[in-house]
Amino acid sequence: MDIHRSRFVPYTSSAINALAFSHTKAEHGSHEPESLRLAIGRANGNVEIWNPANGAWLQEKVFYGGKDRSVEGLAWTQEPDFKDAHNKTISGRLRLFSIGYSSSVTEWDLATGLPARHSNGNHSEVWCFAAQPRMGAKTPGRGKADSYAHQKLVAGCADGTLVLLSTEDNELTFERFVSRATNKKARALSITYKDNDVVLAGFADSTIRVFDTRNGNVIRNISLGSGPHSGPKEILVWKVKCLPDGDFVSGDSTGDIRIYNGKTFSQTQRISGHEADVLDLAVSQDGSSIFSAGMDRRTCFYTSKKGVAQGQSGKWRKMSHKRYHEHDVKAMATYEGNKLSVMVSGGIDTQPIVVPIRAFGREVSRGLPALPPTPPLVSAPDARLLVSWWNTEVRIWRVKPQVDGTEKPKVVARLALEGEENITSVSISRDGGLLAVATISEVKLFQIVRPQLGASAGLRIRKLDLPSIAAARTVKLEANGKWLVVVTATNDIQLVRIVKTDDPADSPRALDTLQHLLRLHRDNLPQNSLNGPSGPYERSITHVDFSTDGNLLAVVDLAGYIDTWVIEGHEDSTAPEVDIDDTAPADDEEEDSHDDEDETKEQITFLGQRWIRNPSSHLLPRLDSTPVLLSFQPSSDDELDRPQPNGNPAVHPTRQNPHPHSRELPTTDYRLLVVSAEHQLYLFEVMAGRLSEWTRRNPLSSYPHEYQQLDLPAKGCIWDIQDTEQRIWLYGEKWLFMFDLTKDFPISDSSKSGLSKKRKREAAKDHSGAGAAMTQKEVSVTKMRKFQGAKETQSSKTNWVDVNATNGRTAQEDDDDDVEESSQPLANLRRTVTQDNELLPNGTFEDMTGGGEVGEVVDQRKHNDPWWHTFKYRPILGILPISSDDSHHAPEVVLVERPSWDLDLPPRFVGTHEQ
Numbered sequence: 001m002d003i004h005r006s007r008f009v010p011y012t013s014s015a016i017n018a019l020a021f022s023h024t025k026a027e028h029g030s031h032e033p034e035s036l037r038l039a040i041g042r043a044n045g046n047v048e049i050w051n052p053a054n055g056a057w058l059q060e061k062v063f064y065g066g067k068d069r070s071v072e073g074l075a076w077t078q079e080p081d082f083k084d085a086h087n088k089t090i091s092g093r094l095r096l097f098s099i100g101y102s103s104s105v106t107e108w109d110l111a112t113g114l115p116a117r118h119s120n121g122n123h124s125e126v127w128c129f130a131a132q133p134r135m136g137a138k139t140p141g142r143g144k145a146d147s148y149a150h151q152k153l154v155a156g157c158a159d160g161t162l163v164l165l166s167t168e169d170n171e172l173t174f175e176r177f178v179s180r181a182t183n184k185k186a187r188a189l190s191i192t193y194k195d196n197d198v199v200l201a202g203f204a205d206s207t208i209r210v211f212d213t214r215n216g217n218v219i220r221n222i223s224l225g226s227g228p229h230s231g232p233k234e235i236l237v238w239k240v241k242c243l244p245d246g247d248f249v250s251g252d253s254t255g256d257i258r259i260y261n262g263k264t265f266s267q268t269q270r271i272s273g274h275e276a277d278v279l280d281l282a283v284s285q286d287g288s289s290i291f292s293a294g295m296d297r298r299t300c301f302y303t304s305k306k307g308v309a310q311g312q313s314g315k316w317r318k319m320s321h322k323r324y325h326e327h328d329v330k331a332m333a334t335y336e337g338n339k340l341s342v343m344v345s346g347g348i349d350t351q352p353i354v355v356p357i358r359a360f361g362r363e364v365s366r367g368l369p370a371l372p373p374t375p376p377l378v379s380a381p382d383a384r385l386l387v388s389w390w391n392t393e394v395r396i397w398r399v400k401p402q403v404d405g406t407e408k409p410k411v412v413a414r415l416a417l418e419g420e421e422n423i424t425s426v427s428i429s430r431d432g433g434l435l436a437v438a439t440i441s442e443v444k445l446f447q448i449v450r451p452q453l454g455a456s457a458g459l460r461i462r463k464l465d466l467p468s469i470a471a472a473r474t475v476k477l478e479a480n481g482k483w484l485v486v487v488t489a490t491n492d493i494q495l496v497r498i499v500k501t502d503d504p505a506d507s508p509r510a511l512d513t514l515q516h517l518l519r520l521h522r523d524n525l526p527q528n529s530l531n532g533p534s535g536p537y538e539r540s541i542t543h544v545d546f547s548t549d550g551n552l553l554a555v556v557d558l559a560g561y562i563d564t565w566v567i568e569g570h571e572d573s574t575a576p577e578v579d580i581d582d583t584a585p586a587d588d589e590e591e592d593s594h595d596d597e598d599e600t601k602e603q604i605t606f607l608g609q610r611w612i613r614n615p616s617s618h619l620l621p622r623l624d625s626t627p628v629l630l631s632f633q634p635s636s637d638d639e640l641d642r643p644q645p646n647g648n649p650a651v652h653p654t655r656q657n658p659h660p661h662s663r664e665l666p667t668t669d670y671r672l673l674v675v676s677a678e679h680q681l682y683l684f685e686v687m688a689g690r691l692s693e694w695t696r697r698n699p700l701s702s703y704p705h706e707y708q709q710l711d712l713p714a715k716g717c718i719w720d721i722q723d724t725e726q727r728i729w730l731y732g733e734k735w736l737f738m739f740d741l742t743k744d745f746p747i748s749d750s751s752k753s754g755l756s757k758k759r760k761r762e763a764a765k766d767h768s769g770a771g772a773a774m775t776q777k778e779v780s781v782t783k784m785r786k787f788q789g790a791k792e793t794q795s796s797k798t799n800w801v802d803v804n805a806t807n808g809r810t811a812q813e814d815d816d817d818d819v820e821e822s823s824q825p826l827a828n829l830r831r832t833v834t835q836d837n838e839l840l841p842n843g844t845f846e847d848m849t850g851g852g853e854v855g856e857v858v859d860q861r862k863h864n865d866p867w868w869h870t871f872k873y874r875p876i877l878g879i880l881p882i883s884s885d886d887s888h889h890a891p892e893v894v895l896v897e898r899p900s901w902d903l904d905l906p907p908r909f910v911g912t913h914e915q
Contacts, residue, residue: 001718001720001729001890001891001892001893002890002891002892002893003892003893003894003895004399004409004882004892004893004894004895005873005895005897006409006894006895006896006897007896007897007898007899007902008397008408008409009377009386009388009395009397009877009896009898010388010390010395011371011376011388011390011877011898012390012391012903012904013350013370013371013898013903014042014043014044014046014350015042015043015330015347015348015349015350016040016041016042016043016330016331016346016347016348016350016352017041017042017043017070017071017072017073017330017331018039018040018041018071018072018073018074018098018330018331019038019039019040019041019074019331019332019333019344019345019346019352020038020039020041020074020075020076020096020333021036021037021038021039021076021333021334021335021344022035022036022037022038022039022076022078022094022096023035023036023076023335024285024334024335024336025285025335025336025337026337026338031337031338032052032054032337032338032339032340033091033529034526034528034529035091035094035528035529035530036051036052036335036337036340037049037050037051037052037060037094037530038050038051038052038333038335038344039074039076039096040346040352041071041072041073041074041098041100041331042065042070042071042350043070043071044065044069044070044391044422045064045065045066045069045070045071045100045422046062046063046064046065046071046422047062047063047065047071047074047096047098047108048061048062048063049061049062049063049110050352050368051626052335052340052342052769053625053626053677054339054340054769055339055340055768055769055770056677056711056713057354057366057368057769058373058626058628058677058713059369059372059373060540060542060558060626061110061113061540062113062372062424063108063113063114064113064421064422064423064424064439064440065422066392066419066420066421066422067391067392067419067420067421067422068420069100069101069420070100070101071098071099071100072098072099072100072101072127073098073099073100073126073128073129074096074097074098075096075097075098075129075130075131075153076094076095076096076097076131077094077095077097077131077132077134077150077151077153077167078091078092078093078094078095078134078151078529079092079093079094079095079150080092080149080150084527090527091527091529092529093529093530093531093532094110094529094530095107095110095167096108096110097129097131097153097172099126099127099128099129099155101125102125102126103121103123103124103125103126103157104118104119104120104121104126105118105119105126105129105153105155105165105172106118106119107172109532109533109534110530110531110532110537111490111491111530111531111532111534111535111536111537111540112471112489112490112534112535113440113473113489114440114471114489117171117172118172119165119172119173119174120173120174121163121165121174123155123157123159123161123163123177124157124158124159124161125157125158126155126156126157126158127156127157127158127187127188127189128155128156128188128189128190128191128201129153129154129155129156129191130153130154130191130192130193130199131151131152131153131193132151132152132153132154132193132196133151133193133195133196134151135149135196150166150167150168151167152164152165152166152167152175152213153165153167153172154178154191154193154199154213155191156188156189156190156191156201157181157187157188158187158188159181159185159187160179160180160181160182160184160185160186160187160188160203161177161179161180161181161188162177162178162179162188162191162199162201162211163175163176163177163178164176164177164178164213170533176216177216178199178211178213178216179209179211179216179218182203182205184205186203186204186205186207187203187204188201188202188203188204189202189203189204189236189237189238189239190202190237190238190239190240191240192240192241192242192248193242194210194242194246194248194262197212197213197214198210198211198212198213198219199211199213200240200242200248201240202237202238202239202240202250202252203237204234204236204237205234206223206224206225206226206227206234206235206237207221207222207223207224207237208221208222208224208237208240208250208260209221209222210222210265219265220265222260222265222267224237224250224252224258227253227254228254231253231254232253235252235253235254236252236253236277237250237251237252238251238252238253238277238278238279238280238294239251239278239279239280239281240281241281241282241283241290242262242283243262243283243287244283244285244286244287245262245287246262246263247259247260247261247262247268247287248260248262249281249283249290250281251277251278251279251280251281251292251294252277252278253277253278254272254277255272255273255274255275255276255277255278255294255296256270256271256272256273256274256278257270257271257273257278257281257290257292257302258270258271259271259316269315269316271302271316271317271318273292273298273300273302273318273321274292274294274295274296274298274300275296275298276294276295276296276909277294277295278292278293278294279293279294279295279328279329279330279331280292280293280294280329280330280331280332280345281332282332282333282334282343282345283334284334284336284357285334285336288303288304288305289301289302289303289357289360290302290303290316291332291334291343291345291355293325293329293332293345293347294328294329295328295329295908295909297323297324297325297326297327297328297329297908298321298322298323298329299321299322299323299324299325299329299345299353299355300318300320300321301318301319301320301321301360302316302317302318302319303316303317303319304316304317320361324345324353324355324365324367325345325346325347325349325351325353326349326900326905327347327348327349327905327906327908328347328348328908328909329345329346329347330346330347330348331345331346331347332344332345332346334357336357336358339768339769340768340769341356341357341358341359341768341769342354342355342356342357342768342769342770343355343356343357344368348905348906349370349900349903349905350370350903351367351368351369351370351900352367352368352370353365353366353367353368354366354367354368354769354770354771355770356768356769356770356771357768358768359768359770359773361774362773362774363768363770363771363772363773363774364770364771364772364773364774365770365771366711366770366771369712369733369875370875370900371733371875371876371877371898373628373713373715374543374715375715375716375877375878375879375880375896376388376389376390376426376877376878377877377878377880377896378426378427378428378880379428379880379881379882379894380428380429380430380431380432381430381881381882381883381884382430382431382432382884383398383431383432383433383450384398384399384400384401384882384883385397385398385399385412385428385432385448386398386399386409386880386882386894387426387428387435388896389423389426389437390423391422391423392416392417392419392420392421392422392423393414393415393416393417393423394414394415394416394417394423394426394435394437395411395413395414395415396411396412396413396414396415396435396448396459397409397410397411397412398410398412399882399894401883401892412458412459413448413458413459413461415437415446415461417437417439417444419439419441419442421439421440421441422439422440423437423438423439424438424439424440424472424473424474425437425438425472425473425474425475425476426438426475427475427476427477427484428448428477429477429478429479429480429481430479430480430481431480431481432448432450433447433448433481433508434446434447434448434477434481434498434508435447435448435461436475436476436477436484437475438472438473438474438475438486439472440471440472440473440489441470441471442468442469442470442472443466443469443472443475443486444463444466445463445464445465445466445484445498445510446461446462446463446464447461447462447463447464447507447508448460448461449461449462462507464507464508464509464510465509465510466496466510467496467510467512467513467514469486469488469494469496469514470488471488471489471490472486472487472488472489473487473488473489473541474486474487474541474544475487476544476545476546478546478550479546479548479549479550480550481498481500481508482497482498482500482550482571483495483496483497483498483546483550483553484496484498484510485544485546485553487541487544487555490534490535491519491535491539491540491541491557492516493516493517493518493519493541493544493555494514494515494516494517495514495515495516495517495553495611496510496511496514496515497510497511497513497515497577497578497606497607498510498511499511499577499607511577511578511606513578513580513604513606515604515606515611517553517565517611517613518613519555519561519563520561520563520613520617520618522539522559522561525538525539525559536559537558538557538558538559539557539558539559539561540557540558541555541556541557542556542557542558542626542627542630543555543556543627543629543630544630545630545631545632545672546632547632547635547668547670548632548634548635549635549666549668550567551566551567551666551668552564552565552566552567552614552632552666552670552686553565553566553611554630554632554672554686555630556623556627556630556674557627558626558627559622560622560623560624560625560626560627560676561622562617562620562623562672562674562684563613563617564613564614564616564617564620564672564686565611565612565613565614565617566611566612566613566614566665566666566687567609567610567611567612567666568609568610568611568612568661568662568663568664568665569605569608569609569610569648569651569661569662569663569664570608570609570645570646570647570648570662570664571607571608571609571647572607572608572609572646572647572648572651573607573647574647575605575607575608575647575648576605576607577606577607578604578605578606579604579605579606579659579661580602580603580604580605580659581602581603581604581605581658581659582602582603603659603661605659605661608647608648608651608661608662610661614686614687614689616686616687616688616689617689618689619688619689619690620684620686620689621691623674623676623680623682624676624678624680625676625677625678625680626676626677627674627675627676627677628675628676628677628713628714628715629673629674629675629714629715629716629717629730630672630673630674631672631673631716631717631719632670632671632672632673633670633671633672633673633683633719633721633726633728634719634721635668635670648661648662648664665687666687668687669685669687670685670686670687671683671684671685671686671692672684672686673717673728675713675714675717675730677713678700679700679703679707679708679710679713679714680700681695681698681728681739682695683695683741694741694744697744698744698745699747701747702744702745702746702747703745704737704745704867704869706869707737707867707869710732710735712732712733712734712735713732714730714731714732715731715732715733715876715878716730716731716878716879716880717729717730717731718731718879718880718881718891718893719891720890720891724742725740725742726740726741726742727739727740727741728741729879731876731879732876733874733875733876734871734874734875734876735869735870735871735874736869736870736871736872736873736876736879737867737868737869738867738868738869739866739867740866740867742866743866744866745866745867873895873897874897874899875897875898875899875900876895876896876897877896877897877898878896879893879894879895879896880893880894880896881893882894
């Protein structure tokens with residue numbers, strides 16, 4: 001495989017300004033909440049929703065912001081629980097709020113990713129806010145006051161004003177002022193609830209003030225004194241955090257953390273832990289640990305043991321500090337449950353870091369991907385064009401074949417969108433003639449005109465008319481540019497027909513009529529607190545793709561359901577461009593889908609072709625975990641070169657049938673690849689509605705050990721379909737794997753290891769949700785061992801046994817091994833019976849050992865294994881084909897890397913000399 005290893009594509013990752021978990025602990029005591037999510041707010045206005053997934057950490061959604069917007073704070077609330085018709089308690093709906101350099105608080109619709117509402121009030125900019133603690137079923141006083149049922153929000157403003165916002169009746173309204181601006185109009189920098197009625201606010205005038213939200217009375221003014229002699233006079237209280245026992249802690253601009261007594265409001269201790277400002281704090285659930293972080297890049301850990309010295313409360317002490325980040329740390333958030341026990345931090349270096357809490361010192365930290373899971377890159381292989389985008393800008397690059405290695409890719413076009421909304425999706429046709437760009441406000445279609453003279457000349461971009469489509473989340477152009485599919489924020493699927501002519505002087509034009517595609521109704525989804533008025537959260541469409549010939553369309557959602565549609569008939573240039581039949585009954589295929597009440601009776605035919613639901617769509621099973629990749633296997637050259645009928649002969653209107661259409665379906669054997677978050681590869685035969693024989697013969701337990709141990713999901717794939725091989729190149733942010741779909745994995749390898757695959761997966765999930773357990777050399781604490789034996793003699797040796805070691809196997813572990821090994825005979829039987837996919841000997845594989853930035857050529861050598869991998873390239877933004885498919889040559893791709901040291905970060909305020 002020929003690789004252009006490039007770093008010329010710019011992608012400006014945005015700083016993390018805010019972090020917030022939807023829950024702080026496991027409420028039910030037995031497992032983590034299904035609706036547990038982490039919200040990350042960035043400086044470009046985007047809000048990312050992450051699913052911890054028991055340590056898998058998947059980014060599910062992105063709520064896009066806009067120009068000159070920034071998310072400076074995030075907070076979750078949850079509506080009161082209620083009982084359904086079967087008297088079963090249902091958790092209340094989760095709501096997400098944000099602030100950012102404005103006087104309003106924004107609530108986000110979790111299902112659509114759009115702002116649901118904004119608060120109003122006659123006050124200045126909101127600099128900080130906090131949600132009222134949620135009262136549990138056993139909380140004293142519950143039921144005595146209805147105001148405690150709905151969590152309120154308290155916001156601190158730039159002039160020192162504190163306002164109270166109500167969330168009752170699914171609204172967000174101004175309730176009253178808690179405090180007016182002071183004489184100095186000191187800015188409120190941080191705020192938190194001490195209990196349901198008392199709030200603590202840190203100001204920019206060296207003061208922490210305690211307020212009663214019921215009447216606005218000032219309970220106490222706590223002064224931090226004056227600043228250091230060589231610094232500013234005023235101390236900025238950047239963060240205030242409460243401990244479970246009522247005490248509270250603050251972090252300020254002097255680099256100190258201060259602990260206060262919750263009853264007397266007096267300072268009990270002061271610890272100098274940082275060299276510069278402390279920007280955020282995090283507290284463990286039991287109140288025994290405190291984390292602090294700030295401008296010096298340090299993450300400090302403090303602990304306290306109470307009751308160890310004659311019944312007196314122990315003093316806090318700093319245990320350690322470490323630099324997990326390369327720049328200022330601006331936000332921290334914690335969650336502690338039965339399995340997950342983590343602290344997540346983020347800052348200007350754009351990467352979230354997960355640090356264990358319960359297993360602090362015994363597990364390593366883990367960095368989450370800073371690059372988007374869906375690459376912001378698309379390519380037009382026939383034109384050798386590469387398109388990249390970020391925020392509101394699009395750039396088009398031309399990558400020429402490398403001759404002497406001196407010619408670099410060039411920017412041939414730049415496109416800056418009008419408006420303030422960030423780009424959500426971009427797609428380009430295979431020949432590079434059409435470009436579709438989507439934002440949350442509109443979809444735009446452009447024609448790319450290539451100059452006839454001068455290969456180095458730039459491209460001309462012409463805007464085309466398009467039917468009005470609002471709030472688009474995903475756009476996808478069919479390879480030939482005849483169809484444009486748009487997935488809206490409300491998960492509506494709309495198709496646009498684009499008509500082209502043979503005359504190069506005529507511009508393509510989009511027909512005004514939109515085709516709405518309906519998905520199958522799924523009624524077995526459990527109740528989720530993330531669902532809202534706009535629909536189920538898990539039914540959000542994540543990926544969409546066309547088949548190579550454009551006759552099949554597939555989408556998949558977060559729940560793992562796959563829906564497919566197919567074209568009836570052949571294109572007929574003599575037929576009407578749009579033929580609408582609103583009187584015909586629904587098709588037989590749609591009548592069997594058990595959702596007749598949702599089906600539209602309107603049938604739309606475009607130039608003799610009509611989209612219908614795939615008759616076998618309902619046979620495709622639901623995935624076991626969240627899908628992360630969807631891609632059609634390219635059709636062979638024989639199938640693409642097969643002559644097509646000239647339109648739809650014998651289909652013409654009559655008096656009895658004024659709207660005729662052909663019911664002929666494509667005969668191509670379409671294969672669809674779906675990769676799940678558990679790294680399982682599902683290869684479906686779409687028209688038959690079943691798994692392929694390769695998938696049946698290769699269960700997850702037979703996958704290579706190196707692939708099963710990956711902790712980052714797949715981002716994309718490259719197909720390499722040749723006469724004797726069918727290769728799929730999967731890649732993540734730090735890995736690249738190749739699988740030959742004409743060969744099977746060796747199943748016998750799983751029996752050679754001491755532990756079964758199931759037990760290995762369970763062992764991997766026993767950690768707290770951060771990194772893996774430290775080795776004995778990495779553990780900083782003293783190892784505990786148990787002495788066995790009576791008296792020790794000079795000749796005898798001392799036997800020390802590790803307390804944490806497992807010396808033996810239980811019956812349950814043996815049963816797990818039996819269950820895991822039971823799938824191996826079935827896979828072997830399928831390989832014996834099924835002969836339609838014969839194994840090929842001596843497959844040729846590529847070894848990526850070459851060097852160079854651009855035009856890297858992969859050396860070739862022969863292997864007997866049906867797979868290959870490398871961890872050489874990191875971090876990978878995306879890998880895209882840059883040349884047309886050729887059955888006689890390996891694919892030519894562009895591999896874009898975005899290393900952290902290449903980011904355009906502002907200078908550090910502290911520690912610029914430190915490495």
